[in-house]
Amino acid sequence: MNSVLEEQLRRELEDQGIFCDACQASLLIRHLMLVIDKNRSMNLTRITDPADAVTLHVVDSLLSLACSGVSLSVGDSFVDMGTGGGFPGICLGIMTGARGLLVDSVGKKVLAVREFIDELGLHDLSATKMRLEELPLMAYEPQDYVVARAVAQSNVLIEYAAPLLKNQGILILEKARPTVDEFNHADKAAQICGMSLVSRETFELRDALGHREIILYRKTRPSRITLPRKVGVAKQKPLGE
Numbered sequence: 001m002n003s004v005l006e007e008q009l010r011r012e013l014e015d016q017g018i019f020c021d022a023c024q025a026s027l028l029i030r031h032l033m034l035v036i037d038k039n040r041s042m043n044l045t046r047i048t049d050p051a052d053a054v055t056l057h058v059v060d061s062l063l064s065l066a067c068s069g070v071s072l073s074v075g076d077s078f079v080d081m082g083t084g085g086g087f088p089g090i091c092l093g094i095m096t097g098a099r100g101l102l103v104d105s106v107g108k109k110v111l112a113v114r115e116f117i118d119e120l121g122l123h124d125l126s127a128t129k130m131r132l133e134e135l136p137l138m139a140y141e142p143q144d145y146v147v148a149r150a151v152a153q154s155n156v157l158i159e160y161a162a163p164l165l166k167n168q169g170i171l172i173l174e175k176a177r178p179t180v181d182e183f184n185h186a187d188k189a190a191q192i193c194g195m196s197l198v199s200r201e202t203f204e205l206r207d208a209l210g211h212r213e214i215i216l217y218r219k220t221r222p223s224r225i226t227l228p229r230k231v232g233v234a235k236q237k238p239l240g241e
């Protein structure tokens with residue numbers, strides 16, 4: 001079963017221009033199977049058909065690696081904001097060897113992600129239970145990359161990410177179909193938070209399973225406001241709206 005899924009995964013990633021070796025494919029599918037298994041006792045995903053989950057979770061989590069503005073690799077650091085069952089953080093860690101901190105406010109999800117990390121032997125990844133607004137107040141080093149998939153509107157994510165990134169650090173947003181309004185709000189929030197748009201690339205998942213956009217922002221200057229704002233304010237009074 002796993003070997004069929006590994007082949008499917010490698011083929012679909014290759015179609016997106018992403019090379020995945022046999023060892024990486026094996027780890028990525030083992031993570032997916034751990035998620036599907038854990039999903040029997042807690043809510044991590046609605047997608048439980050393994051072949052669909054390969055596309056909609058694993059391939060989807062890795063599309064940013066096809067973007068020319070992303071060169072995440074060993075020695076780089078990243079934060080996965082709102083990791084859920086480890087998407088995209090565990091997938092990116094397996095594919096790149098980068099040092100990742102996977103963050104979620106739900107303790108049960110973080111415990112599950114820690115189990116997955118231990119089981120897969122991913123020593124460069126760790127998971128912590130925290131609100132994203134509180135993360136910059138902890139003594140974490142400024143990050144090379146911050147990523148988020150399916151967590152909040154782009155302007156909110158830009159506000160969460162700005163104080164986590166080092167100068168020239170990159171924010172990777174994975175979106176289905178952002179509206180013109182969402183994009184305009186993000187643009188204004190980026191100006192306030194000291195971020196600049198780098199690129200916006202579109203991808204199609206196999207068999208019309210989904211249209212995706214990977215939007216990159218770069219931290220280029222200090223924020224015009226003090227960040228982070230208090231917990232909850234980013235969503236209650238979103239920047240740029």
Ligand SMILES: C[S@@+](CC[C@H](N)C(=O)[O-])C[C@H]1O[C@@H](n2cnc3c(N)ncnc32)[C@H](O)[C@@H]1O
Binds near residue numbers: 081085103109130151
């Ligand atoms: C829809 S899930 C997506 C999970 C995962 N990124 C994925 O693509 O499967 C959104 C996750 O973000 C987390 N989240 C949302 N807002 C958060 C915040 N302010 N701080 C920490 N985690 C947050 C939620 O607990 C949830 O696990």
